Amino acid sequence: MTRTRPSPHILPDDGPASYTGHQTDSRLLHPRHYTAVVTDETQQRPQGANSDPADLPTQYAPAEVEGKLYERWVERGYFEADATSSKPPYTVVIPPPNVTGSLHLGHAFEHTLIDALTRRKRMQGYETLWQPGMDHAGIATQNVVERELAKEGTSRHDLGREAFVERVWQWKAESGGQISGQMRRLGDGVDWSRERFTMDEGLSKSVQTIFKRLFDDGLIYRAERIINWCPRCLTAISDIEVEYADEDGELVSIRYGEGEDSLVVATTRAETMLGDTAVAVHPDDERYAHLVGRTVKLPLTDRAIPVVADSHVDPEFGTGAVKVTPAHDPNDFEIGRRHGLPNLTVMDEHAVITAPGPFQGQDRLEARSAIVGALRAEGRIVAEKRPYNHSVGHCSRCKTTIEPRLSLQWWVKTGPLAQAAGDAVRDGRVAIHPKEMESRYFGWVDNLHDWCISRQLWWGHRIPVWYGPDGEVVCVGPDEEPPSDEGWYQDSDVLDTWFSSGLWPFSTLGWPEQTDSLGRFYPNSVLVTGYDILFFWVARMMMFGLYAMDGTPPFHTIVLHGMVRDQFGKKMSKSFGNAVNPLDWMDSYGSDALRFTLARGANPGVDVPIGEDWVQASRNFANKVWNATRFALINGATVGGPLPAPEEMSAADRWILSRLNSVVAETDAQYEDYQFAKLSDALYHFAWDEVFDWYVELSKTTFFAGGRPAEVSGRVLGEVLDVLLRLLHPVMPFVTETLWTTLTGGESLVIADWPKDSGFRDGEAEQELADVQEAVTEVRRFRADQGLQPGQRVPARMTLEGTALAAHEEAIRSLLRLQPAGEDFSVTASLPVAKALVELDLSGAIDFAAERKRLEKDLAAAEKELKQTTAKLGNEGFLGKAPEQVVDKIRDRQAAAGADITRIRTQLENLPQG
Known part of the structure; x- marks a missing residue:
């Protein structure tokens, strides 16, 4: 049966009207929001069969495609990893989002990169596991539920601990984890059958096991130290959970003592002077040598405090004398330990003054002002600097000013763990990409202080330590019974959230049990995460993975990406008014458009600016791919079977196949180097500039003529689109899946083979087409310079004999809208191009x-x-x-x-x- 070929054409594209947006009532796409998709396998054509262009609508409507496609992938188990498979493993864990969270552009960016890696590896024949899950987010989740209780006129203390924890679990079941549905919207190819939660039974066992081991090895201990205390969250937080910002305050200089025996100290926190137990000077500072070992009277109190000599003091800074408040400053705490000074706590957990006297009961800021006033009245203020700009620490969650506070807490002795984490990178067992980020990593792990892991919360992994009536301390493992005799009680604190998330690469695989999954999928192949949590999370995983898994690091490669910023490079924030809900852009332009935009901006370790117009451009690219595939179907493109012999092909056919193989090789190289921006850009320009703008246009005359040349070009175009859609699939999974299954009749791109470079190259064809492109481009530029409209036809005479352009005259005339020269032809412009001559008659056009x-x-x-x-x-x-x-x-x-x-x-x- 001979198929009638309509006139070749590219269908309308690129405009907003050709892309139907999502409906807002299906934004989340949790499983319950889907309608089951039943696919009739008998309706699928075998690969290589000619597909009917009627199978593709004239316009691509992502809202009608994405949800159904994703559910089909999940139902067929494409993303599920088999621990018994003989395929080589490829494992990536998701940085577990907080159960309180929702999808923001940072998530969308990171998930796009991970999904691209895992989709490609799956196509390459790896047994691929992208491990999903969520973090219980101790402080954040407790705050959310406490706010809900406050609306009801009650509190966690009214409920009691057990009932409150049950209430948090109830909230988690009903409201937590909406991000899972949003991940489906984005197309995340995670193994949902393995989804984990840091508070589930298996992970809780992992936490208790490693705590017990670290405790028994002397790497976990309890001690009184200065910690970062949040008076709002009422818990200790780690150093890396403190955000510093410059603020205007006041610096006051206060005279301690009288006459020649006095010293002047300066402070921005006058309220802490109530807890001073010494004044320190440098041992070599002759100005104060006569005072060392003597005492001075602490203003506003009846106490006399000693003057001590300590090398920590910088004699060149200020007056060279500093007040020492061991219970409220980490440096002062160390001075106090060296000199045996008492620790006087003068504030409670709410940062309210507890020191007896006129300031008792005042908030710290209220007391600061009152104390300065009292000192001024006594003539003790020597100097005041206001405003005084200095760095102030804030809680990263609630933004409250942090209070350094002496507290009895649980600690991890990080020295040997951090040493192992640094050595694993230094000796090459773990690679950090980009390599220049190594210095930041070493700067952290090589100077890591002991880690405060206890939190004064109710939601989280409770510390598995029991205290007896006679001072006994027992750490209980997961398979041990805690003491139950009278007088025994469990520690009330819970563990830092990062403690459990630090176990993520192996706890999610069943550790401490030696499961098939653990043996198969540990260590992870790669970790993809932002450089901003290099210290929060990455270093923790390195320390725990090496410790728990007998020196085997948790991953082979750490890939660090930057932060998503607005199109002007500014940090996205609700307070700045530039925050973007990625669902809005997915609604308007489709998930593929958002993903492709994010991938094109992903240079390793560099922040990513993004604007809506860039997402629109990616939408236009998706439309271009869609319409080019429809063109191919209309014009009889075929897929499958051997390609025609090179001698049957035109120069354009050989050129595009040569370029195709080069792009396959380039894409592979960029993936292996995690250069997402470069590979996406290469695919974009190959598809748009070479396939669509040149090869398709050059092939129109061939398709119009029909016969064997049209069949050959149809087979070449089918091959090019087949490979191109495979290459684009990891970044743009939805539109490519729809087009590829229609074009080839194949089951799914998710399980299709990744393209390989066949090695075919044709330098002569590439040079010939480069000459054609040069000629067309030069004439087009001349036409534009002369003000001619793109579709305006102009008489032309072309002298092409003896050049590579001779075989392409018909195509060149078609591309340039040049009609044959008539009898009245008059040369008004002569253009030498690519060793040929093009003469134009513009007399009737300009x-x-x-x-x-x-x-x-x-x-x-x-x-x-x-x-x-x-x-x-x-x-x-x-x-x-x-x-x-x-x-x-x-x-x-x-x-x-x-x-x-x-x-x-x-x-x-x-x-x-x-």
């Missing part, structure tokens, strides 16, 4: 007088610009004061003006008189 007037006006503007920029660059005063980037911009403007002048003068010379 008002030469008006065009000359326009060009002369443009020339005058360019000459003025050149004069101004040259004058600026010749001004030594300007060059000496202007920033380098400003000078560079002026140089660029000068160069552009010079190029414009040359171009316009050439156009004027070539323009006939008229």
Whole structure:
């Protein structure tokens, strides 16, 4: 049966009207929001069969495709990993999002990169596990539920611990984890059958097991130390959960003691002086040598405090004397330990003054002002600096100012663990990408302080330690019974959330049990995460993985990406008004458009600017791919079976196949180097610039003529699109799946083979097509310079004999809208291009007088610009004061003006008189 070929054409594309947005009532797409998809396998054509273009709508509507496709993938088990498989393993864990969270652009960015890696590896034949799950987020979750209780007029203390924890579990079941549904919207190819939660039974056993081992090995201990205390969350937080910001405060200088025996100290926290137990000076500071070992009276109190000599004091800073408050400052705590000073706590957990006297019961800030006033009244204030800008620590969750506070807490002795974590990178067992991020990693692990792991919360893994009536301390393992005799009680604190998430790479696989999954999928192949949690999470996983898994690190490679920012490079924040809900962009442009935009911005370790217009451009690209595939189907493109022999192919056919294989090789190389931006950009330009704008256009005349050449080009176009859709699939899974299954009749791209470079290259064809492109581009530029409309037809005579262009004259004329020269043909422009000659007759197309007037006006503007920029660059005063980037911009403007002048003068010379 002979198929009638309609005239070749590219269907309308690129405009917003050709892309139907999502409906907002299906934004989350939890499993319950889906309708089961029943696929009739008998309706699928075998690979290689000609597909009917009617199988593809004229427009791509993501909302009608994405949800159904994703559920089909899940129902068929494409993302499930088999621990008994003989395939090589490839494992990635998801950085577990907080159960309180929702999908933001940072999640979408990170998940896009991980999904691209795992989809490609699955296509390459690896047994691929992308492990999903969520973190219980101790402080954040407890705060959420406490706010809910407050609305009901009650509190956790009214409920009691057991009932409160049950209430949190209830909240988690009903409201937590909406991000799982949003992950489905994005297309995350995770193994949902293995989804874990840091508080589930198996992970709780892992936490208790490693705590017991660390305790028995002397790596967990309880001690009184200075910690970061949040008066709002009422718990200790770790150093890395403190955010520092410059604030305006006041620096007051206070005289301690009288006359020649007095010293002046400066402080921004006058309220802490109530807890001073010494004044410290440097041992070599002769100014105060006579006072060392003596006492001075602490103002506003009846106490006398000693003057001690300590090398920590910088004699060049300020007066060279510092107040020592061991219970409220980490450095002072160490001075106090060295000199046996008492620790006086003068604030409670709410940062309210507890020291007896007139300030008792005042908030710390209220007391600060009152104490300064009292000191001023006594004549003790020597100097005041206001405002005084200095760095202040805040709780990363509630933004309350942190209070250093002496507290009895549980600690991990990080020294040997951190040493192992550093060595694993130094000796090459773990690679950090990009490599320049290694210094940040070493800067952290090589200087890591002991880690405070106890939190004064009710939601979390409770510390498995019991205390007896006679001071006994017992750490209980997961298979041991806790003491139950009278007087025994369990520690009330819970563990830092990062303690359990630090076990994530192996606890999710069943550890401490030696499961098939643990043996198969540990260590992880790669960790993809933001550089901002290099210290929070990555270092913790390295320490625990090496400790628990007998020196085997948790992953082979750590890939660090940057933060998503707005199109101007500014941090996204609700307070800035520039935060974006990724669901809004997915609703408007489709998930593929958002994913492709994020991937194109993903340079290793570098922040990613993103704007809505970039997502629109990616939507247009998806439309272009869609419409090009419809063109292929309409014109009989075929897939499957051997390619025609090279001698049967046109130069354009051989060129595009040569370029295709180069792009396959380039894509593989960029994936292996985690260069998502470069590989996405390469695929974009190959698809749009070479396949769609050149090969498809050059093939139209072949398709129109029919016969064997059309069959050959149809097979080549089918091959190119088959491979291109496979290459694009990891980043743009939905549109490529729809197009590929229609084009090939295959089951799914998720399980299709990843393309391989066949090695086919044709340098001669590439050069021949480069000549064609040069000729077309030059004539197009000339037409645009002359003000011709793109579709305006112009008579032309082409002298192509003896050049590579001769075989492409018909295609070149079609691309350039050049009609044959008639009897009245008059040469008004002659263009030597690619060793050939193209002569044009513009006499009926251009008002030469008006065009000359326009060009002369443009020339005058360019000459003025050149004069101004040259004058600026010749001004030594300007060059000496202007920033380098400003000078560079002026140089660029000068160069552009010079190029414009040359171009316009050439156009004027070539323009006939008229």
